[in-house]
Amino acid sequence: MYRLRNTRSHSDISLSWPRHAASAFAASLSVCIVLTATSLHAQIAAESVRPLYEGIGSDYGTPLSDPMGIFFDTVRNECYVADTGNGMVVVFNENGMPVYRFLHDVFDARGRQVHGEPRSLAVDAQGTIYLADARATYLDVLDPRGRSITHIDVPSDHCGQPERFAFVALGPDQTVYAVTACKVPRVALIRDGATVSGTIVLRDPDATRSCVSGFTVDGAGRIYTTDACASRMVQVYAPDGALQLAFGKHDTGYDNFAFPAGIVVTKTGDMWIADSIRQVVSHFDHEGKLIAMIGGKGSQPGSFQYPSAVATDGDSRLFVLERQGSRYQCLQIMDGVAAKEN
């Protein structure tokens, strides 16, 4: 268990104390300020991850361009990246080396075949790829070589008007979950790899509109979304679509968000949420309580430049994709105390 809340030793506090304060009042005031700041800081400063490697593109001449989607295939230990700007999908091995790529073409409203903009993807145990593309209304089902097998259209009862699948995730029993960007988001369930076998309506009673910006499903079929327009920007739904938990305001403050752009859940129930504007990934427990933040803007290992999506192996590895950084990083989720001791 890597959860921790106070890794910073209180001896750090004394380093900031004004040893030569001019007055007792000033000293006492400073103590209050430092204690307050340290208390806040202690909540967020958990050292809970360690950088392992990064993937930067399909080859040296083709770096990732505005990548927007990432999925980790636990069967083959491969990372699939939706290289949106290059219109392709790139597959990386467990060391961050590209091993395969394919262009994704779609059919536009005229029926013309055009270069796509892959946005979100999931891969099942057989290696079948489910790809939501920003330029297509349908979900493209592809074989492991990237050849289209079939298209799955948005069910007509989802939005009542033209819409597309926004995000896709792999749930329990290899069920594929695909969410549409309707006013009230709806999730299509795909169990046979070809047809929509059911629909879940995500019901957030406080939501006046939906701006789903991140989407994942845990092993129990609970659905997690981030919503850039909601009053509480992270939602956890029961498998039937009933809202179970919502947290995180669109406001300043460590446990709030500016633009949550991706969410994953580990088997402990902890959530890792990328904030594309704040340049961090925030770590919450299953109750929505902030454990840690990692990142900060930069190009060094562990820093981020506009994190756009996250993925996980469900256990000890976290993958963070960067839209402007044009890379993804693999981070090892550590037990915070153990990490410090090491």
Next chain:
Amino acid sequence: MKKMLGLLCIGAVAVLVPLAAVAGDYHRSATLVCSDCHTMHFSQTHGYQNADGSYGVDSGFPGGFTPLGGAGPHPYLLRNEVNELCLTCHNGQTFAPDVLGPNTNSYVRMAGALNEVSDGLLVQQTGHTLGTTDAAPGSNPSWSAAAGLECTNCHYPHGSSSYRNLAGDPGNYSGLGRSYAVVSYNAGAAPNYAGLYPQDLTKDVYQHDGSLGQLATHYAFANVDFNEPAATPALYAGSAYAFFCKGCHTDFHGAQGGSEVGGTGGEAWLRHPNAVADIGALGGGHSSYSQYTTAGKTNYVKTMSETGTWPAADNTPSCFSCHKSHGNENAFGLIYMKGTGTITEQGDDGTTVKEMCRQCHSQGG
């Protein structure tokens, strides 16, 4: 007591007037917060001092991270350069209009398909190009964005009373001695039982559904039409929208009789009109109303109407009739609309400029 009431009234006016003065889509009120785009101390996450003496959020990695957020600081306390900041939400997201690259949603946008210098997606000259320092075509005096064309050259990030938060002083607009540009629209009125907003012929733009609930509803081609308010000619010589465009593209087009169009010195049309030229109203082989309303035609380029009817004899072309404001895949963002087939960002089944011209003109067979 009267004094108290007076003060209360003044206070109420002081509170309400700014609210009324600042309308605009999305970039206001509770939909965005200041810290989304601005940072007080150039700290991306407002981290405090770490144990090793550095500042920022402690990632725990060797060497830490750039303390105050990488490159910068940026003007106006912004978190990033203007275009990059805007594109965080306006590129590839489902909840905000995607302005970059080809259409990335399943509905047909009124705008979209901006180019970006060296982005490789679309060639330049197919619309506006972010980052370009080229002079705006037709600008008089010559105008270019010294720092490269930015979103804020055309849109007010904090909202405005104009349609799509359009800026009030684009390009040379202020320098030409014009008053503040407002492209008015029917936002803010109460929707009817069907969720549709009432038409207001005194406004320049008519949004059928004014709610922001869903992009496909709000920003779609079919949701927007253009009026030609009676007051508009006096204020903007024909079209508030066109006057906005003329802030940069000064001499390209104009109203009938205007110096930009011709009608002076005995010359006929020198440039295409953007206002005060009803289709087919002039004889002599100019535009043709019967051509505009050809039987079997289902798609029409956007035009302005005084009566809120399309197609109708009072329809007048303007900039948006032929150009998609951000751009598309066609040269100069032209809308190749033939009149039949599925409407797309490029037009419809039309594939050539001639088909677009023949929306209103019959010459050439």
